Amino acid sequence: MARTTSPLGESTKPQRGIKWLKQREQRTGFLYILPAFIIIFLFGLFPIVYSFYMSMFNWRVRRGSFVGLGHYFDIFGDLTGFLMFLAGIGLFVLAYNVWNKAFRSVKAGGFPARLLASVILIAGGFVLTSGWGRMIAAGNSNFLNSLIITLYYALGTVPLEIILGMVLAYILFQNIKGKEIFRMIYFLPYITPTVSTAVVFQIIFSSRETSIANMVVGFFGMDPLKWRFEPNPVSELLGLNLQGFLAGPSLALVTIILFGIWTYVGYNAVIFLAGLGNIPQEVYEAAEIDGANRFHMFRYITMPLLSPVTFYLSLVAFIGTFKAFNHIYVLRVPSAQDSVITASIRIFDSFYKANMYGVATSQAIVLFLVILGLTLVQNKIMGERVFYG
Amino acid sequence: MANLSGSVSTRSVSHKGQAGRIIGRILIYIVLIFGALVAIFPFFWMISTSLMSLGETINRQLVPRVPQFQNFVQAWSTAKFGEYFINSVLVTVGTLAGLLVTSILAGYAFGRIEFKGRDLIFGLFLATMMMPESVTWIPNFLMIRGAIVPLPGGTWLNTYWALTVPFIANAFSIFLLKQFFSQVPKDLWDAARIDGCDHTRFLVQIVLPISKAPIMTVLLFGFTASWNAFTWPLLVTTNDTWRPMMVGLWTFVQEAGPQTHLLMAGAVISLLPILVIYFITQKQFTEGIATTGLKG
Numbered sequence: 001m002a003r004t005t006s007p008l009g010e011s012t013k014p015q016r017g018i019k020w021l022k023q024r025e026q027r028t029g030f031l032y033i034l035p036a037f038i039i040i041f042l043f044g045l046f047p048i049v050y051s052f053y054m055s056m057f058n059w060r061v062r063r064g065s066f067v068g069l070g071h072y073f074d075i076f077g078d079l080t081g082f083l084m085f086l087a088g089i090g091l092f093v094l095a096y097n098v099w100n101k102a103f104r105s106v107k108a109g110g111f112p113a114r115l116l117a118s119v120i121l122i123a124g125g126f127v128l129t130s131g132w133g134r135m136i137a138a139g140n141s142n143f144l145n146s147l148i149i150t151l152y153y154a155l156g157t158v159p160l161e162i163i164l165g166m167v168l169a170y171i172l173f174q175n176i177k178g179k180e181i182f183r184m185i186y187f188l189p190y191i192t193p194t195v196s197t198a199v200v201f202q203i204i205f206s207s208r209e210t211s212i213a214n215m216v217v218g219f220f221g222m223d224p225l226k227w228r229f230e231p232n233p234v235s236e237l238l239g240l241n242l243q244g245f246l247a248g249p250s251l252a253l254v255t256i257i258l259f260g261i262w263t264y265v266g267y268n269a270v271i272f273l274a275g276l277g278n279i280p281q282e283v284y285e286a287a288e289i290d291g292a293n294r295f296h297m298f299r300y301i302t303m304p305l306l307s308p309v310t311f312y313l314s315l316v317a318f319i320g321t322f323k324a325f326n327h328i329y330v331l332r333v334p335s336a337q338d339s340v341i342t343a344s345i346r347i348f349d350s351f352y353k354a355n356m357y358g359v360a361t362s363q364a365i366v367l368f369l370v371i372l373g374l375t376l377v378q379n380k381i382m383g384e385r386v387f388y389g
Numbered sequence: 390m391a392n393l394s395g396s397v398s399t400r401s402v403s404h405k406g407q408a409g410r411i412i413g414r415i416l417i418y419i420v421l422i423f424g425a426l427v428a429i430f431p432f433f434w435m436i437s438t439s440l441m442s443l444g445e446t447i448n449r450q451l452v453p454r455v456p457q458f459q460n461f462v463q464a465w466s467t468a469k470f471g472e473y474f475i476n477s478v479l480v481t482v483g484t485l486a487g488l489l490v491t492s493i494l495a496g497y498a499f500g501r502i503e504f505k506g507r508d509l510i511f512g513l514f515l516a517t518m519m520m521p522e523s524v525t526w527i528p529n530f531l532m533i534r535g536a537i538v539p540l541p542g543g544t545w546l547n548t549y550w551a552l553t554v555p556f557i558a559n560a561f562s563i564f565l566l567k568q569f570f571s572q573v574p575k576d577l578w579d580a581a582r583i584d585g586c587d588h589t590r591f592l593v594q595i596v597l598p599i600s601k602a603p604i605m606t607v608l609l610f611g612f613t614a615s616w617n618a619f620t621w622p623l624l625v626t627t628n629d630t631w632r633p634m635m636v637g638l639w640t641f642v643q644e645a646g647p648q649t650h651l652l653m654a655g656a657v658i659s660l661l662p663i664l665v666i667y668f669i670t671q672k673q674f675t676e677g678i679a680t681t682g683l684k685g
Contacts, residue, residue, distance in 0.1 A: 029507065033498045265428075
């Protein structure tokens with residue numbers, strides 16, 4: 001600024017000053033982030049690269065022979081199967097896009113497009129499952145199965161905890177006496193340490209006839225169950241005879257799912273509650289004048305205006321369940337067998353119990369890629385359906 | 390006439406509506422109270438069992454006949470929970486002190502100083518937030534054992550450093566403070582600079598005093614994360630020297646199966662600091678978490 005008014009002779013001096021100032025800013029900036037950078041680089045960023053490096057060796061405590069991508073081939077087993085699996089996912093994406101286009105052009109050829117989408121979807125499902133079958137047959141079925149268990153855990157936990165959280169928040173948002181106290185109580189499970197609450201859940205869901213969980217099912221006239229010791233699928237206990245993926249999670253995993261839901265419902269409710277507070281009251285008043293009833297208001301005002309919060313929470317929760325370790329580790333028992341071993345538990349076992357660092361890091365990298373993929377897909381799908389005020 | 394009947398009918402409607410509303414209210418409270426009971430029952434049961442005698446725990450009673458407060462004394466000294474508790478306190482305090490320094494400085498730099506590569510580095514920091522723990526376990530374990538970079542003292546297994554150093558900086562705290570610091574009006578900085586202020590003085594004398602709320606949130610998050618930490622301490626503590634509360638509780642579960650009353654007393658002890666801080670800072674706590682949730 002001073003440059004324009006100052007005499008010619010001085011015009012270079014402030015320029016140099018600005019440059020010097022900028023350099024000083026640069027130095028200060030680097031200096032300020034340096035402590036955080038060292039820690040986050042060493043313990044957050046470097047491990048990713050190093051994990052990948054380790055995954056290319058036979059590494060049992062000490063580094064052994066170089067195997068390249070061998071561990072990855074061991075996991076996926078059959079290359080054709082793996083490619084079929086990826087193709088199946090590609091077909092799903094295609095079906096989704098076709099379906100979306102059909103919705104945009106409701107009149108022009110909506111029905112054929114939807115039909116096409118369904119055909120592509122079914123084809124995708126077929127290619128995907130047969131590819132997966134080949135991978136399971138030839139690859140590391142232990143680890144691949146753990147991904148399925150992880151998926152069960154995610155699908156069992158996330159929708160329920162989101163819905164329950166939303167319902168509780170919606171109820172609490174009506175002028176409730178003691179709202180603060182309820183909010184405080186609901187939030188309690190979220191902040192308390194997993195290990196401390198797990199020791200209680202271990203006893204509540206023990207297989208003894210006198211355990212609290214068995215007293216509850218006994219109240220409804222059912223026989224005592226083995227809960228977290230039960231490796232058989234819930235569907236089988238209910239007398240259904242389903243095979244493969246459809247057989248669903250074991251009762252042991254369902255117990256862990258209940259523990260997860262118990263922990264996170266309150267957290268979701270608190271965040272939904274804050275989101276509800278951000279919806280302007282005028283919108284409801286306008287709707288009331290137009291004759292909308294409670295249900296209409298919830299369906300056509302609350303839900304869409306809350307959708308960014310729902311999106312955020314389900315994204316965090318879904319990724320969280322794929323990363324989850326503590327909740328599962330503290331409730332698992334050997335007699336539940338493989339039915340509660342999610343991907344992160346499998347990685348921990350390969351690392352800590354079997355000391356196979358190379359194998360464990362390759363599994364960790366695969367899990368990381370799965371989470372990355374899920375994040376991208378969820379961002380795309382939800383991003384298109386979320387209504388940002 | 391018509392007018393009268395009209396008014397009567399509206400009144401009867403409103404009566405019916407009121408009855409419906411009362412029933413609705415009752416239903417709402419039933420749902421809320423049921424939810425609260427489910428949320429709080431495990432804590433009730435934990436406290437109740439921690440006061441029972443061994444015999445009462447075996448018979449699965451719901452409440453002790455005579456509260457056995459000496460269970461806590463026994464858990465504290467015989468079961469070594471006192472030792473673990475002090476370890477946890479020291480680890481948490483050290484972690485929080487470091488975390489505060491690194492995240493205030495970095496948050497300020499990312500929010501208020503222009504330097505080359507700022508956005509790139511910030512993006513890399515944020516990327517660490519979605520990383521699963523399982524990817525970092527193994528390299529970090531080797532790092533702490535001194536197998537990757539030579540460490541002062543050879544190996545950090547079973548040391549204080551293993552439990553604190555990896556956690557004295559995290560992307561989330563930096564992100565939180567950056568959001569707040571970047572909202573401080575630029576006029577304030579311009580005025581301070583004219584008075585001869587540099588960044589350090591501006592940060593310490595002007596920004597920090599008005600940032601108590603976000604700093605408190607960082608501290609609360611840091612506290613719960615550090616106190617509740619389980620997997621990493623399990624990996625790097627193989628003996629009692631620095632074993633924190635959560636790992637102590639876990640090893641007690643493995644080793645002393647039938648002593649449920651002592652186990653529950655230990656669990657209550659492990660909860661206390663979190664509960665005390667939660668009840669004191671309740672509003673700050675929930676609101677801090679709610680707003681960060683909304684911003685994400």
